[in-house]
Amino acid sequence: MTARNESAMSEPQQDVPNPNLSRREMGVGDVILQVRGLRTWFYTRAGIVKAVDGIDFDLRQGETLGIVGESGCGKSMTARSLLRLVPRPAGRIVSGQILLEGEDLVTKSEEEMRQVRGKRISMILQDPQTSLNPLYTIGNQLREALGQAHRGNSKSMVRRAIDALRSVNVAAPERRLHDYPHQMSGGMKQRVVGAIAISCEPSVIIADEPTTALDVTIQLQYLRLLKEIQENTGLAIIFITHDFGVVARMCDRVAVMYAGRIVEQGPVRELFNNPSHPYTEALMASVPKLEERVEWLYSIEGQPPLLRDLPPGCRFAPRCPEAREQCLAEYPSSHRLSPEHTAHCWRLDTSWQ
Amino acid sequence: MQRFIVVRCFYAVLVLFAVSIIVFVLARASGNPIDTMLPLDATPEQQQVFMELWGLDKSYPEQYFDFLVNAFRGDFGNSVKWADRTAMGLVIERFPLTLKLGAVAIGISVLLAVPIGVLSAVKKDTIFDLNGKVFALLGQATPPFWLGIMLIWIFAVELDFFPTGGDEGISWIILPAITLGWFQVAALMRLVRSAMLEVLETEYVTLARVKGIREWKVVWKHCLRNASIPPLTLFGILAAQVMTGAIVTETVFSLPGTGNLAIEAIRGRDYPVIQAVVVLFAVIYIGMNLAVDILYAYLDPRIRYDRA
Ligand SMILES: Nc1ncnc2c1ncn2[C@@H]1O[C@H](COP(=O)(O)OP(=O)(O)O)[C@@H](O)[C@H]1O
Ligand code: SF4
Ligand SMILES: [Mg+2]
Numbered sequence: 097m098t099a100r101n102e103s104a105m106s107e108p109q110q111d112v113p114n115p116n117l118s119r120r121e122m123g124v125g126d127v128i129l130q131v132r133g134l135r136t137w138f139y140t141r142a143g144i145v146k147a148v149d150g151i152d153f154d155l156r157q158g159e160t161l162g163i164v165g166e167s168g169c170g171k172s173m174t175a176r177s178l179l180r181l182v183p184r185p186a187g188r189i190v191s192g193q194i195l196l197e198g199e200d201l202v203t204k205s206e207e208e209m210r211q212v213r214g215k216r217i218s219m220i221l222q223d224p225q226t227s228l229n230p231l232y233t234i235g236n237q238l239r240e241a242l243g244q245a246h247r248g249n250s251k252s253m254v255r256r257a258i259d260a261l262r263s264v265n266v267a268a269p270e271r272r273l274h275d276y277p278h279q280m281s282g283g284m285k286q287r288v289v290g291a292i293a294i295s296c297e298p299s300v301i302i303a304d305e306p307t308t309a310l311d312v313t314i315q316l317q318y319l320r321l322l323k324e325i326q327e328n329t330g331l332a333i334i335f336i337t338h339d340f341g342v343v344a345r346m347c348d349r350v351a352v353m354y355a356g357r358i359v360e361q362g363p364v365r366e367l368f369n370n371p372s373h374p375y376t377e378a379l380m381a382s383v384p385k386l387e388e389r390v391e392w393l394y395s396i397e398g399q400p401p402l403l404r405d406l407p408p409g410c411r412f413a414p415r416c417p418e419a420r421e422q423c424l425a426e427y428p429s430s431h432r433l434s435p436e437h438t439a440h441c442w443r444l445d446t447s448w449q
Numbered sequence: 450m451q452r453f454i455v456v457r458c459f460y461a462v463l464v465l466f467a468v469s470i471i472v473f474v475l476a477r478a479s480g481n482p483i484d485t486m487l488p489l490d491a492t493p494e495q496q497q498v499f500m501e502l503w504g505l506d507k508s509y510p511e512q513y514f515d516f517l518v519n520a521f522r523g524d525f526g527n528s529v530k531w532a533d534r535t536a537m538g539l540v541i542e543r544f545p546l547t548l549k550l551g552a553v554a555i556g557i558s559v560l561l562a563v564p565i566g567v568l569s570a571v572k573k574d575t576i577f578d579l580n581g582k583v584f585a586l587l588g589q590a591t592p593p594f595w596l597g598i599m600l601i602w603i604f605a606v607e608l609d610f611f612p613t614g615g616d617e618g619i620s621w622i623i624l625p626a627i628t629l630g631w632f633q634v635a636a637l638m639r640l641v642r643s644a645m646l647e648v649l650e651t652e653y654v655t656l657a658r659v660k661g662i663r664e665w666k667v668v669w670k671h672c673l674r675n676a677s678i679p680p681l682t683l684f685g686i687l688a689a690q691v692m693t694g695a696i697v698t699e700t701v702f703s704l705p706g707t708g709n710l711a712i713e714a715i716r717g718r719d720y721p722v723i724q725a726v727v728v729l730f731a732v733i734y735i736g737m738n739l740a741v742d743i744l745y746a747y748l749d750p751r752i753r754y755d756r757a
Contacts, residue, residue: 179658179659181655181658181659185573185574185575206664210661210662210663211661212661213658213659213660213661214659214660214661215661218659218660219656219659221652221655221656221659222652223652226651226652226653227652227653227656228653228656229653229657229671229675230653230675230749230750230751231674231675231748231749231750240657240660240662241660244660244661244662276750276751276754278750278751278754279754289656292656292660293659296661
């Protein structure tokens with residue numbers, strides 16, 4: 097037995113959402129986003145797809161939280177839930193809380209949410225090639241974003257737009273304003289999308305696999321740019337990827353998602369040194385090189401389960417090399433491995449011999 | 450953009466030439482005009498005089514050249530049926546009514562189809578969308594002549610809201626325009642709906658929402674302009690449908706328009722008038738398609754800049 101399992105077994109703790117937590121942590125002044133028991137389901141003809149099925153995490157000011165997992169495990173739907181932009185009418189947030197600086201976004205009206213989007217939480221979408229409207233100039237689309245937070249005559253808006261482009265290192269921004277998306281390279285478009293995301297100075301940015309569509313050198317440039325922006329503005333980033341290599345480069349903390357749930361989360365260093373969920377181990381064993389686009393994992397047999405008829409027990413059990421009877425019977429509770437590091441796996445329980 | 454327009458205009462002229470050849474050949478292929486225009490017992494001398502009078506004794510290329518030059522000047526000769534009138538003069542005289550009818554019909558179909566199509570997409574799978582589908586099905590299953598007769602029977606005969614025919618005032622145009630536009634509403638609406646559905650799924654629409662833009666602006670600014678490109682293609686075809694539809698509609702409502710004139714001319718084998726109508730319809734059709742092409746370029750910068 098390794099040390100990590102002993103410590104885990106000696107003090108298994110349950111991760112019960114604490115209603116007082118929010119105020120207390122706000123007092124420290126660093127947690128800006130708390131997600132508690134979030135469930136986003138799709139009601140389809142074939143049944144209920146539990147894309148996000150009860151996740152909890154915190155996000156602190158100035159930090160980067162990575163969300164990793166294979167394709168289809170609910171990362172994007174988590175991101176869209178935070179902005180309340182789940183595809184309708186099939187998708188719905190069925191329960192949970194999203195506390196942004198203490199205010200619950202789940203209960204807000206559509207109009208109130210509009211005030212949150214772009215200004216307090218923004219998002220960089222996966223594909224820069226299709227994120228910009230092909231029929232409007234860059235300047236038009238940037239000014240539209242800026243207009244949500246700033247009032248001003250067209251001259252001052254143009255100046256702001258130029259500043260926004262400059263902040264993401266776009267050369268000759270005055271001229272770029274008149275360009276259409278099809279006149280720009282993929283990397284340039286990605287920068288523009290970044291400029292739009294930060295244009296209203298949000299406190300949280302969600303980047304949903306922002307580099308998968310870019311080639312390697314541009315990927316690295318872009319990641320560096322995001323880091324730079326973060327250092328200058330102190331914004332918090334939720335960085336979604338299926339690539340542990342990028343996580344190591346970018347993130348302070350990481351949450352590993354599998355089949356709609358977070359199975360393990362903690363500081364990046366602790367997770368790398370002490371991966372405690374078999375799925376995390378498997379993901380790390382198959383760290384894809386940055387230059388390869390890997391949508392599946394070499395070292396894990398099988399497919400993630402269909403999210404519409406999930407087994408009652410551990411969702412990883414059908415693929416887990418360590419699975420036992422008890423894993424199939426009941427979903428594993430949360431085990432705290434260190435103050436910040438938790439995992440859901442029966443292997444960490446005292447009953448596991 | 451200018452180059453684009455010049456190139457398109459050049460194509461339009463080419464198509465016009467093709468049309469002129471078709472009209473010329475069809476007129477020659479559909480029987481000898483001597484048989485219809487001269488009495489059966491005409492002597493060979495009379496026939497000879499007639500041939501020279503109409504230039505039918507020349508070679509075909511010469512005849513075509515004459516036809517082209519005259520057609521370019523709008524001169525298709527005198528009508529056979531109304532011998533003291535030029536063919537083009539007759540067509541032009543009847544044309545304003547058809548133009549009004551077509552414009553109102555297209556106006557009605559666009560004003561109905563675009564909002565219903567957009568809302569059907571936005572409210573996909575709701576009662577509204579379902580009703581839209583039923584409406585479209587009815588529209589495409591109803592032949593215009595039958596619809597026209599039904600409208601006359603219900604609204605003009607039974608309810609006496611509108612005149613049964615004629616072209617006095619403005620109320621005369623409503624029933625024929627509905628008859629003419631009805632068929633297009635359904636097709637256009639379905640096309641707008643499917644184009645909107647596709648656009649609503651795109652990343653740039655999601656990004657527009659992420660920016661916190663009002664939903665109506667997302668729909669009408671970011672979606673509709675993109676979604677209007679596929680239905681525009683239909684618009685060129687619509688022009689043709691409206692013109693052929695005008696023939697049926699004008700007959701049902703006994704309106705003295707170009708469509709009605711075409712029927713009369715065909716019945717009387719009035720070749721000059723038929724040619725004038727066909728050429729006019731072809732010019733309108735080509736003009737509409739040219740307008741559609743230019744509109745494409747106006748809407749989509751990728752067309753404007755890339756394909757000159
Ligand atoms: N519009 C939808 N209708 C039904 N199910 C959906 C829809 N969109 C996504 N899903 C389901 O939600 C799950 C999570 O999707 P997503 O969050 O995009 O995964 P990820 O981003 O991790 O690849 C997928 O398995 C998919 O089946
Ligand atoms: S609970 Fe069991 S099946 Fe699930 S990951 Fe842990 S050991 Fe594997
Ligand atoms: Mg995704």
